[in-house]
Amino acid sequence: MLHVDTLHAHYGRAHILQGLSFHIAPGCALVLLGRNGAGKSTTLKSLIGLVRPTSGRITLAGQDIAGHEPHAIARAGLGYVPEDRRIFTELTVMENLEVGRLPPRDGRPPWTPERLFALFPNLAAMRNRPGGRMSGGEQQMLAIARTLMGNPRLILLDEPSEGLAPVIVEHMVHAIRAMRDSGVTILLAEQNLHFALAVADQAAIIEKGRITWHGPIAALQADPALREAWLAP
Amino acid sequence: MSALLVQLLTGLSGASSLFLVAAGLTVIFGVTRVVNFSHGSLTMLGAYIGWSVLTRLPRGPEWFILGIVLTALIAAALGALLETLLLRRIYRAPELLQLLFTFGIVLVVQDATLWLWGPNDLPLPRAPWLRSFVSIAGERVPLYDLILIAIGPLVLAALWLLFTRTRWGTLVRAATEDRDMVAALGVDQKRLFTTVFALGAGLAGMGGALALPDASANLQIDLNIITDAFVVVVVGGLGSLPGAFLASLLIGVLQSFGIVLLPQATLVLVFVIMAAVLVIRPNGLLGRAQSTARGEAHAFALVRPAAPVLRRLGLAALLLAACAPLIAGPFLLSVLTEMLIALLFAASLHFMMGPGGMASFGHAAWFGIGAYAAAFAVKGLALGMGAGLLLAPLIAGLAAALFGWFVVRLSGVYLAMLTLAFAQIVWAALFQAVEITGGDNGILGVWPPPWAADRRVFYWLTLLLCIASALLLRRILYAPFGYALRATRDSERRAEAIGLHAVHIRLAAFTLAGAAAGLAGGLSAFSKGSVFPNFISISRSVDGLLMVLLGGVQSIAGPIVGAIAYTGLFDLLLLATDQWRAVLGLAIITLVLAFPHGIAGSIHRLWLRGREA
Amino acid sequence: MTILSVAGLRKSFGGVQAVTDVSFTVAPGEMLALIGPNGAGKSTCFNMLNGQIRPDAGTIHLGPLDITGLPPRRVARQGVGRTFQITATFASMTVRENVQLAFLAHHRRIWHLLRPLAAQYRAEADTLLDRLDMLPQADRAAGILAYGDLKRLELAVALAGQPRLLLMDEPTAGMAPAERVALMRLARDLATTTGLAILFTEHDMDVVFGTADRILVLNRGALIAAGDAAAIRANHAVRAVYLGSGTTTGGH
Structure with a gap:
């Protein structure tokens, strides 16, 4: 679904991504693990085009998207849910969803508000509430729902469990699994290992802007030494 | 009593065209976050274009409406052109440099207008229907005043529907909050910004043209209207259309009564009202707490004493300045x-x-x-x-x-x-x-x-x-x-x-x-x-701003370099050319495009490059 | 002996009760965690403690001193330090200057107009930075620090005010697991050696259960449980509204 080949990106003068390469098969859920500043968020931002990569190739379903404008990349089928959710606080839930709406893709049934309310039942009761008057957990659900309205082939989730109460994180696990079952490919950046183990089937460890390990999540779970290496300061 | 009514109606009619201009300003500010000084220039162009169009059309009311619509469309097209050619390049620049940039546009447009239409005021020959009166409570009220009074609420309602009932409006409100996120959701923000700018410019142009029958097309419109429009937008609350409407009514009525009661103090009265509103409601009548738009973190640069080489340079300049009287003429x-x-x-x-x-x-x-x-x-x-x-x-x-x-x-x-x-x-x-x-x-x-x-x-x-x-x-x-x-x-x-x-x-x-x-x-x-x-005068305050911004806000040497560069530039220009406004404006535009951090700030950056990992 | 005692704290926004009748105390050297669902009133509580929000009712005492309703700067001068969920430091200054300024503010030497800051409280700042392993970064701009370092700088700035009570709002949010452990170990160390009392909010249950002496649970503005890690984990009400089954957060 997604192929990333020797991606380089800078943030100001800092060289953040230093030749990053990985790929995700359709229907997979890959988690990017890594320390702060390792380049997880920058990877996702480079994919969606909010950070312009300096060099490297990115193809989404065979289509070259590196260096394109964010809106063109989103229209090519990449969905992005940022770390801090970035809900439109003055817009209602329904209006937030409307902003995310894009035409259906590949003849698959499009996501509609009704389908999304089935996935996130909490949202159904607050259709006309402004985004600014929702709790952190509700905002995270809305952020994901808003991105799904664009019928993405692949969705990028930047630390979806960050700052959320444990019970809400459990909801989030169910929702992400359901999303995957409906055919959306998933790439998420995470710090919370428990959460990663619960939703991903593949893992990649990123260090200093390069992928240093890539494999099934079960292998990571079975290898304490590897986890230690990633956890160590 | 009836004299009061007439005065009130005059004030309300003046408020309408002010509201159109202010509405355009606030809409553009909401989305692009650019405080657009050149909005007044668009209004002035609206007046001049309106004059050219209306004087070429027959004098019937239906032709007048057509002329106004045509003028608004031309102004919108000009706005779109201005946005795509110039303003688009500075959305990421610091707020005040944007202001400086748009001030450069004001200067250029002034000279361009002078060149195209000449220095004289251009009054619109009033058709008979424009001179007719309606009798209200025994007083003769100009028909055109009543038409203007009706236009304000109509435009407000139309804008409100546009922003709350259409997908375009929803996207615009979303972009007002967070433009990057809107782009990441698949919306072409460039096109969105251009359309918003066109709408704002169209409103400005229409406001300029609608004021024609009561005034004339003249070269003072740009700075006069922009000051009033700023006051209206700030009193109403940045980004709030109903606020802008209320504030324009307030200011319009105040001005019409002020002219009768305290002709000298009208201007002061307006600013006293603004000061009072801001002291009581720091975000304007209907405004909300200002949040910096997302996706533009204001990282402040580290402040360091100048490098020894630069200090020596400064000292040399000072010595030279001290010796100047020995060489220079009076x-x-x-x-x-x-x-x-x-x-x-x-x-x-x-x-x-x-x-x-x-x-x-x-x-x-x-x-x-x-x-x-x-x-x-x-x-x-x-x-x-x-x-x-x-x-x-x-x-x-x-x-x-x-x-x-x-x-x-x-x-x-x-x-x-x-x-x-x-x-x-x-x-x-x-x-x-x-x-x-x-x-x-x-x-x-x-x-x-x-x-x-x-x-x-x-x-x-x-x-x-x-x-x-x-x-x-x-x-x-x-x-x-x-x-x-x-x-x-x-x-x-x-x-x-x-x-x-x-x-x-x-x-x-x-x-x-x-x-x-x-x-x-x-x-x-x-x-x-x-x-x-x-x-x-405002222009002296602006001079100061220009000097600081030209030099660079972030560096302590900035204002010094800026003051010397600006005073020098200005005096040279005054000597060398009649078109000093256009030249100065173009110089400002070029400088902002070339040195987004000011002259001294940019030199400082070049200096640092390669010295810090 | 207590450092902070809060009694009957209440706050409502537009008719909605954000905090209802919250009372608790913190002892010197104690680490007290405040947890609860998003929107339970933790931030409101915190902002009342440091003076950003004025409570509708209730009292806040720092030692014997009533600090209810004082503005943040006066609360700070009474010895309450604070770190923010979204770090707040002075981006246009170096790491060392950030700390020097905090020292100068604490010693009320802000109004000096002529003597350069560079030479003042430099040694004190370096000692403190060294303690937090930040000395190698002392000359870097605060605006370009990595996230974990920024959090430690914020801690240094808060500590320069020689606080008796430290309020930490989600201190480890956005940090990698190893950094979280290190930062909280540092906090624990400070509390034990200096008697500094620390009150913190947190969503990482590894951090909460691993470092807090005592835990308060807030739900819909009211305290629903208080106790040590074992008691909170076993509490049915807390499991239902907050912890869940614990499979995804290490709360098991």
Whole structure:
């Protein structure tokens, strides 16, 4: 679904991504693990085009998207849910969803508000509430729902469990699994290992802007030494 | 009673075209976050284009409507062109540089309009239906006034429907909050911005054209209307259309009554109302707390003392300046004196604007108060120049402390507007206190005593006072107080959390800056031998802003370089060409595009490149 | 002996009760965690403690001193330090200058207009930075620090005020697991050696259960449980509204 080949990106003068390469098969859920500043968020931002990569190739379903404008990349089928959710606080839930709406893709049934309310039942009761008057957990659900309205082939989730109460994180696990079952490919950046183990089937460890390990999540779970290496300061 | 009604209706009709212009301004600001000075130019172009269109069409009402619509469309197209060619390139630049940039556009458009339509006012020949009256409560009310009164609410309703009931409107409101996120959701924000800008420009053009039957197309429209529109937008609350509507009614009615009751004080009245609203409701009548739009973190650069090489360069320049009277003739010497005064004025503005984060649009107020204090000391109290130069910073500092008490509680555009309001109040007060200030005639004969009458001696005195004061300001910035001031700008939350009283610190900085500007004003009074109300004009405040921004807000040497560059540029231009506005405007536009961090800031960056990992 | 005692704290926004009748105390050297669902009132509670929000009712005492309703700067001067969920430091200054300014503010030496800051409280700042392993970064701009370092700088700035009570709002949010452990170990160390009391909010249950002496649970503005890690984990009400089954957060 997604192929990333020797991606380089800078943030100001800092060289953040230093030749990053990985790929995700359709229907997979890959988690990017890594320390702060390792380049997880920058990877996702480079994919969606909010950070312009300096060099490297990115193809989404065979289509070259590196260096394109964010809106063109989103229209090519990449969905992005940022770390801090970035809900439109003055817009209602329904209006937030409307902003995310894009035409259906590949003849698959499009996501509609009704389908999304089935996935996130909490949202159904607050259709006309402004985004600014929702709790952190509700905002995270809305952020994901808003991105799904664009019928993405692949969705990028930047630390979806960050700052959320444990019970809400459990909801989030169910929702992400359901999303995957409906055919959306998933790439998420995470710090919370428990959460990663619960939703991903593949893992990649990123260090200093390069992928240093890539494999099934079960292998990571079975290898304490590897986890230690990633956890160590 | 009925006279009141007529006056009220006149005010309401004036409010309508003001509302159209202000609505355009607020819509554009909401999405692009650009405080667009050139919005007034679009209004002026609307008036001129409207004149050209309407004078070519038959005079029936249906043709008038067609002409107005056509004018709005042309203005919208011009706006779209302006956005795609120029403004699009500066969306990521600092807010104040954007302002400077749009001011450059104002200057260019002024000369272009002069060239296209000539210097004369162009009144619209009024068709019979435009001259007809309707009888209300026994009073004859112009029909056109009633039409205008109806247009305001109609446009408000149409805009409200557009923004809440259409997908385009939803996208615009979303982009107002977070443009990057909107793009990441698949919306082409470039096209969205262009359409918003076109809408705003169309409203401005329509406002300009609709005012034609009551006024004329003239070259003063741009700055007059932009000041009023800013006031309306700020009083109503940035980004709020209903707020802009309410505020334009308020201002419109106030102006129409003011002209009858207090013809001299109309302008002051408007600004007093604005100041009162901002003190009671710091975000305007219907505005909400200002949040910086997402996706544009304001990272402040590290402030470091200049490198030794640059210091030596500065010292060399100073030595050269000290030797100047030995070489330069009287004309050049007076230009150099003006440059030094400008330098202190710019440095004082920079002090509050850069490290203090308080961009003032009315800094000329303290300059003017200082000048008048010095002049009054000499002519009114018969004191010497020494006393005058002592009183100038003292009185200016006191006045700044008094006004600052209101000002430092606000931030951003609101702060800028309140300082502008205070400058206007000071201007009007000096203008009207004829017995003391001589009103429009100013105070003449403010000459230095015999020992300093020689231009060279006065130059050396100015050099000493200006450089010493500028160095003192610099020294304060590296002392704990300067750091505390920057702390309140970097993060007020953190500043308060370590026990700093942000309001007191800002007030002290505001007072110091006012005093320094006052000294500059005092020197200017003696240098010119006279003072006039135009010492406090908006254009002098803008000059100061231009100097600081041209030099670069982030660097302490910035205002000095800026003052020299600007004064030099200006004097050269005045000598060399009649089209100085266009040339200056183009120079500003080019400079902002080439040096988004100001001249000194950009040199500093080049300097740093390769020196820091 | 207590450092902070809060009694009957209440706050409502537009008729909605954000905090209802919250009372608790913190002892010197104690680490107290405040947890609860998003929107339970933790931030409101915190902002009342440091003076950003004025409570509708109730009292806050720092030692014997009533600090209810004082503005943040005066609360700070009484010895309450604070770190923010979204870090707040002075981006245009170096790491060392940030700390020097905090020292100067604490010692009320802000109004000096002439003597350069560079030489003042430099040694004190370096000692403190060294303690937090930040000395190698002392000359870097705060604006370009990595996130974990920024959090430690914020802690240094808060500590320069020699607080008796430290309020930490989600201190480890956005940090990698190893950094979280290190930062909280540092906090624990400070509390034990200096008697500093620390009150913190947190969503990482590894951090909460691993470092807090005592835990308060807030739900819909009211305290629903208080106790040590074992008691909170076993509490049914807390499991239902907050912890869940614990499979995804290490709360098991």
